[in-house]
Amino acid sequence: MLAPRSDLNLEFRTAMRRLAATVSVVSTFCGERRYGITVTSVTSLSIDPSSLVVCINRNTSVHGPIVSSQRFCISMLRENQSAVARTFSGGHNGAERFTSGDWLDGPMCVPYLRDAQANIFCCVEGSMPYASHTVFIGRVIDVRFREQIRPLLYCDGAYTALPAPARSGEQT
Amino acid sequence: MLAPRSDLNLEFRTAMRRLAATVSVVSTFCGERRYGITVTSVTSLSIDPSSLVVCINRNTSVHGPIVSSQRFCISMLRENQSAVARTFSGGHNGAERFTSGDWLDGPMCVPYLRDAQANIFCCVEGSMPYASHTVFIGRVIDVRFREQIRPLLYCDGAYTALPAPARSGEQT
Numbered sequence: 150m151l152a153p154r155s156d157l158n159l160e161f162r163t164a165m166r167r168l169a170a171t172v173s174v175v176s177t178f179c180g181e182r183r184y185g186i187t188v189t190s191v192t193s194l195s196i197d198p199s200s201l202v203v204c205i206n207r208n209t210s211v212h213g214p215i216v217s218s219q220r221f222c223i224s225m226l227r228e229n230q231s232a233v234a235r236t237f238s239g240g241h242n243g244a245e246r247f248t249s250g251d252w253l254d255g256p257m258c259v260p261y262l263r264d265a266q267a268n269i270f271c272c273v274e275g276s277m278p279y280a281s282h283t284v285f286i287g288r289v290i291d292v293r294f295r296e297q298i299r300p301l302l303y304c305d306g307a308y309t310a311l312p313a314p315a316r317s318g319e320q321t
Numbered sequence: 322m323l324a325p326r327s328d329l330n331l332e333f334r335t336a337m338r339r340l341a342a343t344v345s346v347v348s349t350f351c352g353e354r355r356y357g358i359t360v361t362s363v364t365s366l367s368i369d370p371s372s373l374v375v376c377i378n379r380n381t382s383v384h385g386p387i388v389s390s391q392r393f394c395i396s397m398l399r400e401n402q403s404a405v406a407r408t409f410s411g412g413h414n415g416a417e418r419f420t421s422g423d424w425l426d427g428p429m430c431v432p433y434l435r436d437a438q439a440n441i442f443c444c445v446e447g448s449m450p451y452a453s454h455t456v457f458i459g460r461v462i463d464v465r466f467r468e469q470i471r472p473l474l475y476c477d478g479a480y481t482a483l484p485a486p487a488r489s490g491e492q493t
Contacts, residue, residue: 160464161371164439195452199333267336280367292332
C-alpha cells in the first residue's frame with residue numbers, strides 16, 4: 150500500500166539519511182567568474198571513457214554556469230575539509246566561497262581545491278532534467294589526486310569520516 | 322596537459338577509490354524471476370517527487386530485467402551485511418543469490434532485503450545510456466527503513482563502516 154505523497158516524501162528523506170556519501174565541491178568557471186557548491190551526489194559511471202554522474206539542483210548558483218560552460222571540476226574533500234564543505238553550502242556569495250581553502254585554476258580555468266583528495270575535471274557529455282534537478286554526465290578530461298585516502302563523509306545530517314586508519318579492511 | 326587516454330582511465334579509477342559510498346543491492350522481478358546486483362552508484366535526486374539515480378552496467382544480469390520491468394528496489398545494506406554484498410557481486414547465478422539474506426516480495430513482486438537499513442521501491446521514470454552503463458532515474462513509490470543508521474560502506478576496494486556510534490557528529 151502506498152503512503153500518501155507527503156508521507157512518502159518525508160519517508161524518502163528519512164531513508165536517504167542512511168545513505169552515507171563522500172562530500173565534494175563541484176565548481177566551474179563562466180563569464181570570468183567562479184562558481185561552486187557542496188554536493189554528495191557524485192557517482193562513478195564508466196571507466197572507458199572515464200565518466201561520472203553528478204545531480205545538481207537547478208536553483209543552485211552553479212547550475213546555469215555549468216550548462217553554459219559545459220565543464221566542471223569535482224573536488225573530493227578530505228576528512229579535515231568540513232569547513233570548505235560548509236562554506237560551499239552556506240550563505241556566502243559565489244566568489245567569496247573560494248577564500249575557504251586553497252583554490253587554483255585548472256584546465257579551462259575551472260577552479261580546483263589544491264589539497265582535495267582528488268580533483269576530477271570534466272566536460273558535460275549528457276544531461277537529463279528531472280523535477281528540481283539535472284543529472285549531468287561528465288566525461289573526465291584530467292585527474293589529480295593525493296595518495297591519502299581519508300574522505301569527508303556526510304551521513305544522517307552530519308559530517309563524519311571513516312575510522313582510522315583510513316582503510317579498515319574487510320568486515321567479517 | 323591531458324594524460325594519454327589509457328593513463329587517464331587508470332588515474333580516474335585510482336581517484337574513484339577515494340570516493341567512499343554506501344553499498345546497496347538493486348533488485349527486480351521480471352518473467353517470474355528475481356535479479357539483483359551489488360551497487361555503490363545510488364544517489365538521491367529530488368525530494369518532490371521523491372526520486373533517485375542508479376548507474377548500472379549493461380552487461381550485468383539485472384540491466385535487461387530493469388529495462389523490461391521498469392521497476393526496481395534499492396536495499397541499502399547495513400554494516401554487518403557485507404556477505405550479502407559479496408554474494409550479489411560474485412559468481413552465483415541470479416536466483417541463488419537470494420539465498421543470502423532474508424528476501425521478501427515487495428510491491429510489484431520486487432524482492433527486498435527485510436533487514437536492510439532501508440528499502441526504496443522505484444519505477445523507472447527516465448534513463449540515459451552512456452558507454453558501458455545506463456543512468457536510471459527511479460521515482461520512489463514506497464519506502465521502508467529501520468531506525469538504526471549503520472551503513473555498509475565501500476572505499477579503496479574494501480568494505481568498511483563508520484566509527485561507532487553510527488553518528489560521530491560534526492567534525493571540527
